[in-house]
Amino acid sequence: MRDFIGFGISPFTTPTAADPVFLGFGIETARYNDYASQPDVRGKDVLVLQGEPTDGRGHYLLSGSSQESSWGSGYRKAALARDKGARSVVVITFAGTTQFEAMGAPITEELAEPAFALAAPVPQDERTLAETPPEGISLYITSFDLGLAMLGAKVEALQNYVLSSYSTGKPPKPLQPVPFTFSIPQKQEAITSENVLGLLEGTTKKDELVVISAHYDHLGTQHDTIYNGADDDGSGTSAVLALAQAFAQAKAAGQGPQRSLLFLLNTGEEKGLLGSEYYTSHPVVPLQSTIADLNIDMVGRTDPRHNSKSEYVYVIGSDRLSPELHALNEAANKRYTHLKLDYKYNEPNDPEQLYTRSDHYNFAKHRIPVIFYTSGLHQDYHKATDDVEQIEFDKLEQRARLVFYTAWDLANRPRRPAVMVK
Numbered sequence: 001m002r003d004f005i006g007f008g009i010s011p012f013t014t015p016t017a018a019d020p021v022f023l024g025f026g027i028e029t030a031r032y033n034d035y036a037s038q039p040d041v042r043g044k045d046v047l048v049l050q051g052e053p054t055d056g057r058g059h060y061l062l063s064g065s066s067q068e069s070s071w072g073s074g075y076r077k078a079a080l081a082r083d084k085g086a087r088s089v090v091v092i093t094f095a096g097t098t099q100f101e102a103m104g105a106p107i108t109e110e111l112a113e114p115a116f117a118l119a120a121p122v123p124q125d126e127r128t129l130a131e132t133p134p135e136g137i138s139l140y141i142t143s144f145d146l147g148l149a150m151l152g153a154k155v156e157a158l159q160n161y162v163l164s165s166y167s168t169g170k171p172p173k174p175l176q177p178v179p180f181t182f183s184i185p186q187k188q189e190a191i192t193s194e195n196v197l198g199l200l201e202g203t204t205k206k207d208e209l210v211v212i213s214a215h216y217d218h219l220g221t222q223h224d225t226i227y228n229g230a231d232d233d234g235s236g237t238s239a240v241l242a243l244a245q246a247f248a249q250a251k252a253a254g255q256g257p258q259r260s261l262l263f264l265l266n267t268g269e270e271k272g273l274l275g276s277e278y279y280t281s282h283p284v285v286p287l288q289s290t291i292a293d294l295n296i297d298m299v300g301r302t303d304p305r306h307n308s309k310s311e312y313v314y315v316i317g318s319d320r321l322s323p324e325l326h327a328l329n330e331a332a333n334k335r336y337t338h339l340k341l342d343y344k345y346n347e348p349n350d351p352e353q354l355y356t357r358s359d360h361y362n363f364a365k366h367r368i369p370v371i372f373y374t375s376g377l378h379q380d381y382h383k384a385t386d387d388v389e390q391i392e393f394d395k396l397e398q399r400a401r402l403v404f405y406t407a408w409d410l411a412n413r414p415r416r417p418a419v420m421v422k
């Protein structure tokens with residue numbers, strides 16, 4: 001029987017007495033505040049209910065409409081409890097044990113794989129709060145039956161709680177959890193890794209920075225098979241090195257760029273964009289002075305949507321934060337490289353959501369304009385067959401040249417590209 005699913009680093013690797021406190025739906029807004037009567041949850045294990053107050057017929061108290069709020073997300077509740085200093089969060093679902101087991105099976109399978117996270121969590125923005133498990137707190141999701149047991153409550157008591165939270169519009173008197181013990185063993189290992197940075201100082205605007213990035217990690221070895229990742233992202237790593245060489249050569253010849261350039265090779269991209277997450281929370285030049293990130297990930301192949309004669313590159317994200325950046329990339333291509341710029345994966349509703357899937361995304365989260373260059377997914381993607389024999393070096397070069405011309409313009413244009421107001 002499986003009654004809970006855990007996310008994050010377990011503080012309960014040996015049996016530990018819980019210090020539970022029930023916080024209703026775990027919501028804190030001006031309209032509805034579960035923390036009003038129990039504001040201090042430091043060091044405690046916070047128990048909250050799934051979802052938000054509703055009449056059960058699709059009407060939500062917080063929005064006053066049929067629109068669910070982001071408080072429907074257990075992740076968001078957990079992030080709030082973390083910010084208030086809680087030790088762990090238990091989200092009690094309304095799923096019976098059998099239903100919970102069925103629901104949890106695929107997640108449990110995924111969680112059985114080793115997970116990686118930064119040792120020190122970084123703050124999340126409002127939008128991602130509801131979408132990803134927060135770092136820096138352990139989160140447990142339980143079946144209804146286990147939740148009832150932790151609360152020492154009868155079904156009716158919990159039903160009344162939920163009904164009256166909606167009908168009265170405010171949190172009812174909290175239920176009192178019973179004493180219990182956590183025992184959640186977990187194999188934990190600290191791993192050190194490095195980003196590789198090369199800074200080329202600019203001439204007249206050296207305090208402003210253009211980042212050119214790729215990731216140098218890949219999948220490593222699996223079942224004695226080496227995953228070389230020639231395209232993902234050996235191609236981008238090589239392109240960044242070639243650009244570093246070109247800019248350094250220009251500088252040596254007395255034609256150095258006005259703004260500074262950071263050549264950033266990230267680690268841990270395949271483990272959840274960790275290297276760029278670390279960099280953007282520990283930047284070597286303040287993020288306010290970072291004018292753009294040009295990220296190169298998989299640029300050495302031809303994908304099934306194009307034929308071998310096609311000279312193309314997918315451009316993703318260029319117009320999301322700065323139409324000016326989008327325009328200058330197009331101008332550089334028109335003037336120099338003449339590639340077909342394919343915007344398929346830039347469509348906001350594209351199912352692949354590539355915009356969120358490489359290192360530039362961590363820059364975009366900080367509202368730094370980005371361009372993600374890629375030649376797209378292919379049959380060897382994340383397979384042991386992603387090898388150097390498959391790389392089309394002439395195409396890799398063309399694409400790297402476009403990044404170069406765009407970077408050159410960014411580094412030398414009089415004004416940095418304007419960022420759209422939110």
Ligand SMILES: [Zn+2]
Binds near residue numbers: 215233269297298358
């Ligand atoms: Zn990649």
